[in-house]
Amino acid sequence: MTLGLVFGAVLFAGAASGAWGEPEGSPRAPSSSDAHPLGPDPAGADLTPQQARQLVGSSGDRWAAYLSPQQYADLTGGRYAGVGLSVDREAGGPTTVAEVLPGSPAARAGIAPGERLVSVDGTPAEQLPVTELVSRLRGGPAGSAVAVGVRDEAGPVRQLTLTRTELAAREVESDRPAPGVARIAVHAFTEGVADQVRAAAAGARGVVLDLRGNSGGLVAEAVATASVFLDGGPVASYQERGEHRRLDAAPGGDTAVPLVVLVDGGTMSAAELLAGALQDRSRAVLVGSRTFGKGTVQQPSRLADGSVLELTVGRYQTPAGRSPDGTGFQPDVPAAGEDPGALALRVLEGLSAPAAPAAAPAATPAAPAAR
Template sequence: MPAAQRVRRGATLSLVFGAVLMAGAAAGAWDEPDRAPLPPSSDTAQLAAQDLTGADLSPQQAERLVGESGDRWAAYLGPEQYADTTRGRYLGVGLSVDRAADGSTSVTEVVADGPAAAALIAPGDRLLRIDGEAADALPVTEVVARLRGRQAGTGVVLALSRTDGPVREVTLTRAVLAAREVAVDHPAPEVTRIAVHAFTRGVADQVRTAARGARGVVLDLRGNSGGLVDEAVATASVFLDGGSVASYQVRGERRELVAAGGGDTATPLVVLVDGGTMSAAELLAGALQDRCRAVLVGSRTFGKGTVQQPSRLADGSVLELTVGRYATPAGRSPDGEGLLPDVPAGGPGDTADLAVRVLAGLRARA
């Protein structure tokens, strides 16, 4: 069997390590279920009572099941939303947020041509309130969920401020936006920075193209919300020559996610991570760290190490349920703890500069 086929089978395409809710990138992405869903873990026991594939549930019934499941990562997606997310489109206002160490909530990225950009919101703005509620008092996932909403054309009212500036309120109208998942630049001579915001279809091929011929690579996974597991494994395959990427347990059986052979194992590689690095991005970062392929620079990652199983309902909508947890090649689970970088950094600017310096050191030793 060709290596690429082995990887796809190992990846189990009906599983996702995607974060359901992130505001700036694809906000998580799901792959098409190719078989009946696996038995969920105990935290979704209410939903496990029946095989929901093909079930004729109304949106209200599906949302109620999600709400009552006790599974914080469970989600319901309508047919169009499901299609949009897997194709690199998402519902939102075009901004990403992060929670700082002091508990404040700030804008980290604004998508060009999106509703937030049109309202002149800029990175660094502090998000004070969302629809009248204090943003800092809400979990980040709830902030993001409220930014995203459930329907295009609906509004959300934000109160923001800049350093020592007045508070201003803006009303943004949610829209379906095209995600720009991969961005490439050159922060220093012979250094290629590849920023990956989420793992939707085609991302691994874009990373492979961007990394081809590079003398040193900075793989920027800051704010990456996760996504399709096969894309995360394929991205790992760009920098690994076979071997383990991660493993997970299903019904007591250990299953392995394996990189394809023939990846670039020589080019110096630094991976940037932060508190917004989640799920499939943590899986990728943990694999490269455990395999001694990359140096991680930044701050502790989010800590989402769970696996979700999508079930397609009769109307084409999807229920996504947690079925287990994954582990890195060294057997670590980032769930609840996150991954620690090899080289801690301060703010975003410090992190980027430090990455270039670390990469220069790696290149000098190569």
Template sequence: MVFGAVLLAGAATGAWGEPASDPRPPSSDSAVAGLPAGRDPAGAQLSRQQAEQLVSSSGDPWAAYYSPQAYADFTSGQYLGVGLSVDRAQDGSTDVSQVRAAGPAARAGVAVGDRLLHIDGIRADRLPVTEVVARLRGGPQGLPEGSTVALAVQRAGGPVRELVLRRTVLDAEEVTVDHPAPGIARIAVHGFTSGVAAQVRAAARGARGVLLDLRGSSGGLVEEAAGTAAVFLDGGPVGSYEARGVSRRLTAPPGGDTATPLVVLVDGGTMSAAELLAGALQDRCRAVLVGSRTFGKGSVQQPSRLADGSVLELTVGRYRTPAGRSPDGTGLAPDVPAQDPSGATELGLRVLAGLGTRG
């Protein structure tokens, strides 16, 4: 199961935008590929065009189609791209929010704050951010490593620059760690791919206090989100979800660390699997949430592998926190709101100090 199969591109606050408030109703055209509406398409003989039509006609704002390689990248923590992430600014422009050090974009001189004007000749501000990201990564056709993408970028007050970047395989670096104060580990989880829970466990080992930074965390694999919760819980519920009408419970095994003080940083880019994790730690009174209200995506996508190895992800249900809350549409409210988002880390450190530190 996947909570938030959003393309791995570091979704900062507002990076993906809200789904349309009045999405198209589910269409009987799901039979376009010979599939009855609501049936699991696993194993179906669908062409790429049929699969994409099934996604577009489903009325599901979170439905997605992945080539075999793109889905392997998504779950493995690697991706094909040029090493930049984008946000949609308030004025509707598409701005560069992150640049991967030593990646193709960085080598070409792209910097945070640059405006992305065109991608392969198409105006970026006329595309959903998710489609911009998809095109950077090779598009639905799954262009291979070494393929190129043409960009037009502009720095504030500067000329428009035309660039041609060559895609390469990059590590997603889903978990990053620093130490903002002696004995304090700030563990930032950008997405939940294979191995993330183990990385968080290793990063938290020996810390006297932990800031678990879920700001801009875009979701991912449910087992990794549940496994990350289990790092800080001694057994018990993590949450539950429905998949095609069948209720399933997520539980943590015994033996997690319940002694180290824990603060979780959240914002409007904290979504899906990251919201499940934050909600579990909040409901279990294991952590204090600091920041701003989370995105509000409580839906569950089920990956279905087609006959050619490609994957369709369709929404099959909703998840709930251990207390039975669903963040869908409303998000999770922090215990300690940060009036100034830029000061959330400092506020988190003050809250952590108030909780004491492990000796």
């Protein structure tokens, strides 16, 4: 059974939301939730797009979503219509531009990382959850327009109109910042991400896995990524309409290479699931700031026309029984004003350093043979 988290935010932008993906012909699997009361499963229902959107709007489920067949294929396959803008928001802080995709509409408009996102389509950014901001940025087909207000630290607000285009997500980026050290940034969990992580980590003597700004994606890929660094055992569990289910890592992962995981307020859903599992299993040191706090699970129900309704059906937990929902996960080493990337490399260096040999006890004349 292939499972996927497509959490509300990543549905349409750089901050993913959560649902369990379901390939053709496979039994469907759900996600983790606020145990929202559901009516009959809508799978196979002959609904028009308008009826499906009305169902989502009236469900009271903040993570529910309607996706056309193409939108669902793009989302799980790593393509989407958007402006190339990823956002982040620390608890109680402003909404900032986390990343701008080179060559994207946002980049051509002169938007730069670190600037403040003030508004989207006239609505102040602080009045909207991050997931809703992402949905609005991606909430239209290629060729449609979205108005954004941005400003740098000292300048006035710039009102810009961006035209969405089809973008290919660069979900995994890696480099070698020091001899033997692999730094791997995973932006979302789409098809094939775990294999890319495995290839990037091959031969490394230490790994920094950067999950900052990762809004989630396919749970199967998050579990497979955990399998790169675990030798079997639990990754997460979830309740599906009262039934307990467990997700396990595949055997044979590298449990010896030192591992640091970078997290922040943009680490959501499936990314939180992965970070929490590695933390609970004492497999990695988490560095950065508190994660977003989305622990609900959505189930994709494929309608008669091939479109998908994602509805919340459960809540996931880490191997130690923790849920990030509403609270997030705290890092083991808070960045506290330091550059998180540099701090992660220092922590990794400490993990990689050989342990000092224990000093031999000094000889004691006439010591007793046993104590």
